Amino acid sequence: MDVKNMREYMGWLYYQYLLITGIYVLEPWEKSIFNTVLFTMVAMVVYTSYVFVPIHVRLALEFFSGLCGEQPESTVALMN
Template identity: 30%
Template sequence: MSYVFCLQLNFLRREFIGLYSSKMLNLKHLASHAYRQYELVTCVNMLEPWEKKLINGFFLVMLFLVLFSSFMYLPNYMQTLMQFVTPPNWHNSPDSAAYVAQKMTRS
């Protein structure tokens, strides 16, 4: 193995061990670490405080909308998909493909 590859492996090993050390088991440290990682990955750490609040608010609104729509609409879509995929004798609805297509357009 090359020297650079060995250095990278040692760095990753130290990072992995450091993440699961006793100080990181504290929930406050984990949340702080996750937020720092989020800031670094999204480059939010370079923004001014009011810009950070605006971007974080936008991300939170988008996350809320995705979660809300998933809980509201996904079960109905999954039920319709299962009716379309499973054999007709496994469910009690009419077994025509036209019925499933009509149900998909209504939801």
Template identity: 45%
Template sequence: MERGVVRMTNLHEVITGYRTNFQKQRLMAMKTAKRVKDSFYWFYFQYLLLSCCVDLEPWEQIVIHVFTATSITMLVFTAYVFIPIHLRLAFRFFLQLLVK
């Protein structure tokens, strides 16, 4: 479909020549959902290329995916547990410098 060309989907739209607000919002939501889905596909494809999983056997891909998911989960958990503690200690340290 060409850019800027609006395709009418039902007889009422063809006769009246316009879309209702609900139809416009539904169309925009569908386009947004398609864009998000395409972005996920693109990121997944980039991950496959970066980790060279495209060239691996299916069981090897599963091992790499499990290792990657485990590493990311451990990283997020560690950040969730320790970053607030370090921020609080840094805030206390710099607050003591300002108070003195």
């Protein structure tokens, strides 16, 4: 894909974004505020997922492994 086609494709995607969200009817300053709020919310969700989801997955795995009767590694090491 050459640069001209890529630019046209990105322009088409941006136009679709404007149509789907309905912000094509807003004034430029309103568009920038909307885009800033939307980008901030998406960035916060991505950051929160990156930081907290692995911790919760690890804790859930430890909880469910405890329900299945498996002993934690530290207890197994003491028994040997």
